[in-house]
Amino acid sequence: MLRYILRRMLWLIPTLFVVTFLAFCALRIGTDPLASFLKQNPRASLANIKQYKSVNGLNGTIPEQYFHWLRHFVTGNWGRSIKGSTPVWPDLKHAMANTAVLGLFSSGLGIFFGLSIGIIAALRQYSKFDSVSSTGAFVALSIPPYISAIVLQLIFAVYFTRWFNLDHPFLPTSGIYPPGHHGFDLILRVKYMILPGVVVAIQTLAVYSRYMRASLLEVKNSEYMRTARAKGISERRVIFRHALRNALIPVTTFAALDIGAIIGGLVITENIFGYPGMGVFFLKAFNNGDYPQLMPWLVIVAIALILFNLVADVVYAFLDPRIRLA
Amino acid sequence: MAEEPVLSLADFRVSFPTDDGDVLAVRGVDLDVGPGELVGIVGESGSGKSVTFLGVMGLLPKSAKITGSAKVMGQELVGAKKEVIRSVRGENIAMIFQDPLSALNPVLRIGPQIVEMIQSHRSMSKSAASEHAIELLDLVGIPQPKTRARQYPHEFSGGMRQRVMIAMAIANDPKVLIADEPTTALDVTVQAQILEVIQRIQRELQAAVVFITHDLGVIARVADRVQVMYAGRAVERADIDHLFIKPTHPYTRGLLDSLPALGGERLKPIAGAPPNMLNPPSGCAFRARCTHAAPQCANGDMALVAFNGSETACVRIQELVTEGAL
Ligand SMILES: Nc1ncnc2c1ncn2[C@@H]1O[C@H](COP(=O)(O)OP(=O)(O)OP(=O)(O)O)[C@@H](O)[C@H]1O
Numbered sequence: 001m002l003r004y005i006l007r008r009m010l011w012l013i014p015t016l017f018v019v020t021f022l023a024f025c026a027l028r029i030g031t032d033p034l035a036s037f038l039k040q041n042p043r044a045s046l047a048n049i050k051q052y053k054s055v056n057g058l059n060g061t062i063p064e065q066y067f068h069w070l071r072h073f074v075t076g077n078w079g080r081s082i083k084g085s086t087p088v089w090p091d092l093k094h095a096m097a098n099t100a101v102l103g104l105f106s107s108g109l110g111i112f113f114g115l116s117i118g119i120i121a122a123l124r125q126y127s128k129f130d131s132v133s134s135t136g137a138f139v140a141l142s143i144p145p146y147i148s149a150i151v152l153q154l155i156f157a158v159y160f161t162r163w164f165n166l167d168h169p170f171l172p173t174s175g176i177y178p179p180g181h182h183g184f185d186l187i188l189r190v191k192y193m194i195l196p197g198v199v200v201a202i203q204t205l206a207v208y209s210r211y212m213r214a215s216l217l218e219v220k221n222s223e224y225m226r227t228a229r230a231k232g233i234s235e236r237r238v239i240f241r242h243a244l245r246n247a248l249i250p251v252t253t254f255a256a257l258d259i260g261a262i263i264g265g266l267v268i269t270e271n272i273f274g275y276p277g278m279g280v281f282f283l284k285a286f287n288n289g290d291y292p293q294l295m296p297w298l299v300i301v302a303i304a305l306i307l308f309n310l311v312a313d314v315v316y317a318f319l320d321p322r323i324r325l326a
Numbered sequence: 327m328a329e330e331p332v333l334s335l336a337d338f339r340v341s342f343p344t345d346d347g348d349v350l351a352v353r354g355v356d357l358d359v360g361p362g363e364l365v366g367i368v369g370e371s372g373s374g375k376s377v378t379f380l381g382v383m384g385l386l387p388k389s390a391k392i393t394g395s396a397k398v399m400g401q402e403l404v405g406a407k408k409e410v411i412r413s414v415r416g417e418n419i420a421m422i423f424q425d426p427l428s429a430l431n432p433v434l435r436i437g438p439q440i441v442e443m444i445q446s447h448r449s450m451s452k453s454a455a456s457e458h459a460i461e462l463l464d465l466v467g468i469p470q471p472k473t474r475a476r477q478y479p480h481e482f483s484g485g486m487r488q489r490v491m492i493a494m495a496i497a498n499d500p501k502v503l504i505a506d507e508p509t510t511a512l513d514v515t516v517q518a519q520i521l522e523v524i525q526r527i528q529r530e531l532q533a534a535v536v537f538i539t540h541d542l543g544v545i546a547r548v549a550d551r552v553q554v555m556y557a558g559r560a561v562e563r564a565d566i567d568h569l570f571i572k573p574t575h576p577y578t579r580g581l582l583d584s585l586p587a588l589g590g591e592r593l594k595p596i597a598g599a600p601p602n603m604l605n606p607p608s609g610c611a612f613r614a615r616c617t618h619a620a621p622q623c624a625n626g627d628m629a630l631v632a633f634n635g636s637e638t639a640c641v642r643i644q645e646l647v648t649e650g651a652l
Pocket residue numbers: 342349351369370371372373374375376377378387540603
């Protein structure tokens with residue numbers, strides 16, 4: 001098992017190498033860093049341009065430029081953004097932290113309630129609860145996040161404020177703190193996260209309730225459930241020790257993959273709520289053709305995806321003795 | 327049968343409500359099984375063999391309607407409280423199934439699965455129960471039981487898995503062991519070994535065995551008595567020798583004729599198919615396929631009556647025997 005993990009970790013290096021190289025080429029072909037620079041600095045002199053090119057390794061062939069970038073990247077010299085010329089790492093760090101907080105908050109809520117609903121629905125198949133939760137999940141899945149986000153904003157920020165005659169919105173709709181706020185404030189932070197969090201949680205909840213339900217129903221009909229009942233043990237024990245233990249295996253694996261994908265950010269939701277996370281970071285950098293920001297973003301997202309893929313495999317092997325990692 | 331029966335069915339009926347009406351899967355079965363007796367249940371697919379005994383065990387879906395009487399050691403199970411049924415199954419009556427791989431929980435080790443069976447009926451410490459589990463594995467002929475107890479079901483061969491199932495079923499010295507086609511999924515040599523294990527259990531533990539199969543060859547080797555089922559009813563009940571030498575029902579004759587003979591004679595399957603259990607015919611359900619059918623076969627309640635040391639449901643039995651038709 002340990003050897004397997006080590007080998008997979010070693011594979012991370014060539015994988016990242018290929019991914020970053022391909023991404024670098026794509027960015028070079030799709031965007032021109034010099035054009036981006038000139039757009040941000042319209043009155044740059046010829047000397048400025050020359051200096052910019054040599055500092056950022058923009059001379060030579062694309063592979064040469066890639067290795068220039070790679071050398072700087074691995075030595076921790078992540079450079080400055082083209083727009084605003086701010087250092088890349090602090091901005092990226094904040095975006096990552098914000099996205100992690102929102103992602104874990106909403107996924108945590110969504111997965112917890114999704115699993116609970118799925119379990120109850122499967123245990124009471126064809127009950128009222130089952131049909132209501134199934135219909136609810138399909139409705140939730142068919143509403144895209146940009147619609148639910150706007151509807152929630154209307155209800156909680158506009159209508160609630162009007163109905164209750166509040167002097168400020170019932171729930172904030174944008175950002176993570178009120179303008180001008182400094183320092184950490186848990187209550188404010190949570191308040192600002194509720195609407196974007198709920199938008200994401202609804203989708204997660206819907207997906208997981210369906211998934212959990214299907215998985216548990218399959219287990220419920222399996223023959224070892226009959227064996228367990230034939231033992232004369234309590235129904236509670238049959239469900240917890242035999243049914244859930246098996247039904248949670250695929251769901252847990254799925255969740256590990258999902259959590260790995262969080263760090264890439266939620267481009268749509270973050271944008272609608274002006275939430276400064278990885279999704280917004282990416283979109284801004286992309287629009288500015290800001291490759292010094294795009295490349296590290298990509299490396300981080302790729303590492304997270306690959307690592308959590310590994311986590312999913314290991315968790316799966318841990319939960320299911322039939323899987324041997326080799 | 328001088329002693330009190332350990333399992334006693336009287337007018338046992340099971341039906342399943344469906345959109346098209348009730349499927350009358352079992353339509354009044356009587357059966358007394360004495361202590362330590364091995365009774366074979368034979369019949370074509372769909373004749374209600376499994377449903378009868380799953381019904382006794384309380385392992386049918388909730389929708390199943392069960393009436394009549396099923397007593398284990400004098401304890402009525404039809405209509406009994408869930409706790410009563412739970413305390414009886416695994417303790418006085420246990421069951422093994424056709425496919426031992428899917429009947430064992432894939433994510434739990436063999437030992438704990440047997441321990442669970444023991445501890446749900448005996449207040450025994452975990453270590454004592456584990457000891458007992460290892461003894462049981464030894465008893466059913468699993469080599470290195472101590473090591474094997476720590477393995478998972480997928481690490482066992484088909485025959486070994488069925489031995490594990492048997493070890494689990496006999497963990498609490500049940501008075502009745504129901505074996506639902508325990509050898510059908512196994513190849514012939516393994517089949518013989520499993521039959522031996524079951525016979526040894528019967529001898530050494532004095533457990534009565536109800537052996538369900540559609541293989542008369544298997545029945546011939548192990549059973550003391552046989553009950554032949556057709557369309558949810560018993561059509562003949564006889565000692566094993568009587569059944570093979572002078573069957574008292576045309577259906578039994580048909581089953582015997584369809585056995586492949588060693589001399590290379592072609593087997594003669596019974597023409598036609600069993601009736602639809604949504605609307606089973608009145609009178610003898612077999613008459614549509616019976617070469618000896620006569621008008622009187624459409625009437626009567628088809629109860630078993632004693633004849634020449636056997637019991638048969640055939641109303642024409644006297645005539646048929648006189649004609650030498652069977
Ligand atoms: N849950 C159910 N709902 C409706 N009908 C059912 C259900 N379970 C079994 N049946 C029906 O009951 C009848 C008897 O089935 P059963 O499984 O007892 O047959 P069997 O004699 O064991 O056959 P086999 O040799 O194939 O195991 C069949 O017609 C079957 O379709």
